[in-house]
Each structure stands twice: as structure tokens, then as C-alpha cells.
Amino acid sequence: MNQLETKQMADPIANDWGSRSHVQTLVLMVATAFGIYLCYRLAVPFLPPLAWALGLAVLFTPFQRWVESKLKHPRLAAFVSVLVIGVIVVVPLTFVGQRLVVQAAKGADLIETKVTSGEWRRTFAAQPLLAPLADKIEKQIDLPGTVKSFAIWLSSSAGSIVTGSLLQAIDFCLTFYLLFFFLRDRRAALQTLKSLSPLTGVEMDRIFSRVSDTIHATIYGTLTVSSVQGLLGGLMFWWLGLPAPMLWGVVMALLAVVPVLGAFVVWIPAALLLTLEGSYGNALILTLWGLIVVGTIDNLLRPILVGKRLKLHTILAFMSVVGGLIQFGPAGLILGPAVLAVTTVLLExxxxxxxxxxxxxxxxxxxxxxxxxxxxxxxxxxxxxxxxS
Structure with missing residues (x-):
């Protein structure tokens, strides 16, 4: 074969990238990428309800299957499931929310009273090591004014968080609206994702399985364990007569959600305050309860509820939860670990x-x-x- 024939065979290959079909393919790829980006921008306002609807759908899919086996109609079964889930979620949240508003207001008033009456100053003065610290605080900070502002903020914030705005109410309704379709059309949705994905069916099943495990581990493990820790801590606050036990129980539960942190961030300062007030017995009881009961409940329940489902290192779990909360708000509790789980599977x-x-x-x-x-x-x-051979 001479050089001319070789050049003639190479020219179509070299010029093939400028052909009409390749240009059309390139335009289609750019248009598709731009369309996906626009769809993402459209979906951003709906990420919180989408995330919570997805999480609830994954958790209650076994219940949906059971209802479908009884009713034999996916639409009616999804409607019944949404009603049941709504009762399970809405009633406890409403009760706890109302009590939080009341206890936040009482706690704010109690703190303001202790500061304005000078009771905190007498408590510090009784401790020789802390008396100089009280003098510095009084000289550098307008403590009564600061505490009053904090009390007003605490009361107003608790009320706004519980009652919520119109947008939060819409998000709440959207969550259950989307949940209905996630439960009813879950098989068709998964099949559509498989058909659109460049991955094989086995690889997509692997991603679906990892996301499901992550959501189960996050909600069943993290939320259940943190709720139990907050409940036990709040009960001890109530038994010892400490102010706003439900409020501080919820705070302990929220802190227990974040890896590395935990309920100790609340009960250790409470035990120190009891020690400063001279309630050594109550301080000892609270410390032992926090260390033995609240502290070890995580080691007892988490292996049972999570097992080996959450295949993430502690640091990665911490970054996914905290980063998700910062990036997506409360929905980041689900989105953060889920995004990291999908990325991990893709890398594998x-x-x-x-x-x-x-x-x-x-x-x-x-x-x-x-x-x-x-x-x-x-x-x-x-x-x-x-x-x-």
C-alpha cells in the first residue's frame, strides 16, 4: 500500500470529527447538559421536601408493599400509607412543638430573673476561684442587657421554628404530596433511572442498595439513637427539677445527631452549674446518668439499628452530616450522607x-x-x- 492510499484512508478518519453527525451529537450533548443544569436549578427550591419524601419512602416501602398486598391497588395503597405516615409524623411533632414554645419562654424568663436579681453573682462569689471571673464579666459585658436580648431571641426563635412560615408549611405539604408518588411509582422511577444511566443494571442496583442502606442507617440509627439519648437526658433534667427539661432534651437529641458531638455538650455544663450551686448530689447523679446511661445507649442501640449498613468512616460521616446541614439545611441530614454514598459507589x-x-x-x-x-x-x-498458544 503506497503513501497516497494510506493518506486517503486516514483523511476520512481525521475529518470525521467535523462531520454532520458528530456536530449534531456535540450539540445534543451540550443541550442535554444545559437542560440538566436548568432542571437542577428548578429543583433546588424543592430539595428539602424531595429529600424528606425520599427518606420516608425508603423507610416505609415495606409497609407500602404490605398495604398493596391487602388492597391490590397501588394508588389506594399509597394514599393509605401517606395518611398513616402523616399521623405518625404530624401528631408527635405538633405536641413536642407546642411544649417547646412554652418551655422556651419559661426558660428564658428564668435565666433573665437569675441574672437581674444577682443570683448568678452570689453563686460565683461562693467559689473563691470563680469570684475574679465574675468581676471581669461584670466589667466587660452588660450581662443583664445581653441576657434579656437572648431571652427575647430564644422565645421568638422557638415560636418561629415551631409555627413556621408559609413557605415551611408549603414544604411540609409538598413532602407528603411527593411521598404519595414516590410510594406509588417507585418501581417505574427506578426502572427509568436504570434505562437512562450509562451504568449496568447490576451497578445501578448497587447504588440503589447503598443509598437505601445509608438512609436507613441515618434515620433509624442516627435519629432513633439521638432521640432516645435526648429523651433520657430530658427525663433526668425533669427528675432533678432542672428548668425546661423538654427543651434541653430536644437540644441534646439534635446535638447527638452530629457525629463527634453528643448530649454531653448539654449535661456536662448542667452538672457543673449544679456543682457551683452546691447541689453535689444532683451533680453526681446527672454525671453518672450521662456517662453510664446516655453515653452508652449509643453503643447499645447503634449496632442493632445500623449494623454494617453505614459504610462510612467517622470523619466522613461527620463531614457528610455537617456539610449537608450547612449546604441544604435540615434536608442535608439525608442528602449529605446519600450524596457521599453514591459518590463512594461510583469510585468503587x-x-x-x-x-x-x-x-x-x-x-x-x-x-x-x-x-x-x-x-x-x-x-x-x-x-x-x-x-x-
Whole structure:
């Protein structure tokens, strides 16, 4: 074959990128990417109700299947499930919300009374080591004015959080509206995602399974354990006669949601305050209760409720929860870990494909890793491709 024939065969390949079909494909890709971006911008205002609806749908899918087996009609079964879920969620939230408003107002008034009456000053003066600190606080801070402003903010904030705005009420209604369709059309939605995804069916099932495990672990594990810790802490506050036990119980539950933090952020300062007031017995009881009961309940319940479902390191779990809360608000409690779980699975899929292309079985080490001393003595050896005969 001469050079002219070779050039004629190479020219169509070189000029193929400028062909009409490739230009159309490129335009279609750009238009699709732009459309996806616009759809994302349209969905941003609905992310909170979408996230909570998704979480509730994953949790109550077994219940939906049971209702469908009894009613034999997906639409009616989804409607019944939404009604039941609404009763389970709305009634406790309404009761707790009303009590929070009342206790927040009482707690704010109590704090303001203790400061304006000078009771806090007498408590510090009784402790020789803390008396100089009280003098510095009085000189540098207008404590009565600061506490009064804080009390007003606490009362107003508690009321606004519970009663909510019109947009929050709309989000709440949207959550259950979307939940109906997530329950009724879940099979069709999953099948559509599979058909649109470039991944194989097995890989998509792996992603769906990891997201489901993450949501179960986050809600069943994190929320249930933190709620129990807050309940136990609030009960001890009530039994010891401390102010606003339900309010501080909710605060302990919220802090327990975040990895690394926990209910101790509340009960340790409360125990110190009881010590300063001379209630050594109550301080000891609260400390033992916090360490033995509240502190160990996490180690008892989390393995039962979570097990090995949440396949995230503690630091990654902390970043996903806190970062999700910062980025998406309360919905980040679900979105943060879910996004990290999906990304982790995608990285595992890429790693598995690359290992297969290099001739390694999944989990085996490359030559570079073995040279770096990463291979254990019992590790599997890489398989060698036999030369074809």
C-alpha cells in the first residue's frame, strides 16, 4: 500500500470529527447538559421536601408493599400509607412543638430573673476561684442587657421554628404530596433511572442498595439513637427539677445527631452549674446518668439499628452530616450522607473497572502498591495473563 492510499484512508478518519453527525451529537450533548443544569436549578427550591419524601419512602416501602398486598391497588395503597405516615409524623411533632414554645419562654424568663436579681453573682462569689471571673464579666459585658436580648431571641426563635412560615408549611405539604408518588411509582422511577444511566443494571442496583442502606442507617440509627439519648437526658433534667427539661432534651437529641458531638455538650455544663450551686448530689447523679446511661445507649442501640449498613468512616460521616446541614439545611441530614454514598459507589465502580483492565481481580494490589510495601503476607497474588498458544 503506497503513501497516497494510506493518506486517503486516514483523511476520512481525521475529518470525521467535523462531520454532520458528530456536530449534531456535540450539540445534543451540550443541550442535554444545559437542560440538566436548568432542571437542577428548578429543583433546588424543592430539595428539602424531595429529600424528606425520599427518606420516608425508603423507610416505609415495606409497609407500602404490605398495604398493596391487602388492597391490590397501588394508588389506594399509597394514599393509605401517606395518611398513616402523616399521623405518625404530624401528631408527635405538633405536641413536642407546642411544649417547646412554652418551655422556651419559661426558660428564658428564668435565666433573665437569675441574672437581674444577682443570683448568678452570689453563686460565683461562693467559689473563691470563680469570684475574679465574675468581676471581669461584670466589667466587660452588660450581662443583664445581653441576657434579656437572648431571652427575647430564644422565645421568638422557638415560636418561629415551631409555627413556621408559609413557605415551611408549603414544604411540609409538598413532602407528603411527593411521598404519595414516590410510594406509588417507585418501581417505574427506578426502572427509568436504570434505562437512562450509562451504568449496568447490576451497578445501578448497587447504588440503589447503598443509598437505601445509608438512609436507613441515618434515620433509624442516627435519629432513633439521638432521640432516645435526648429523651433520657430530658427525663433526668425533669427528675432533678432542672428548668425546661423538654427543651434541653430536644437540644441534646439534635446535638447527638452530629457525629463527634453528643448530649454531653448539654449535661456536662448542667452538672457543673449544679456543682457551683452546691447541689453535689444532683451533680453526681446527672454525671453518672450521662456517662453510664446516655453515653452508652449509643453503643447499645447503634449496632442493632445500623449494623454494617453505614459504610462510612467517622470523619466522613461527620463531614457528610455537617456539610449537608450547612449546604441544604435540615434536608442535608439525608442528602449529605446519600450524596457521599453514591459518590463512594461510583469510585468503587471505577476502581473495579480499572483493576479489571489491568488484569487484577477486585481487591488485589497493583505492582506499584506491592512495591510500596502495602501487600500483606496473606494477600492474594495478581493473576498473570497466560500467553496464547
Amino acid at each position: 465502580i471505577w476502581s473495579g473497572r480499572n483493576s479489571a483492565e489491568l488484569g487484577f481481580e477486585p481487591g488485589e494490589l497493583s505492582g506499584f502498591e506491592r512495591q510500596g510495601g502495602l501487600e500483606d503476607h496473606g494477600a492474594a497474588k495478581p493473576r498473570l495473563n497466560k500467553p496464547s
